[in-house]
Amino acid sequence: MKSLIKKSGDYLKQNIERYLGILYYLGKAHFRKDNFRNAR
Numbered sequence: 001m002k003s004l005i006k007k008s009g010d011y012l013k014q015n016i017e018r019y020l021g022i023l024y025y026l027g028k029a030h031f032r033k034d035n036f037r038n039a040r
Helices: 002-039
Strands: none
Touching: none
């Protein structure tokens, strides 16, 4: 049972890291777009 909890914990951690990475990427792209619009 303990290994199952650890496995699901690792899975959750990987998903959170992936989710944060996607949010970071989208946020960066969004800010770059705003900067580009303001620069013109």
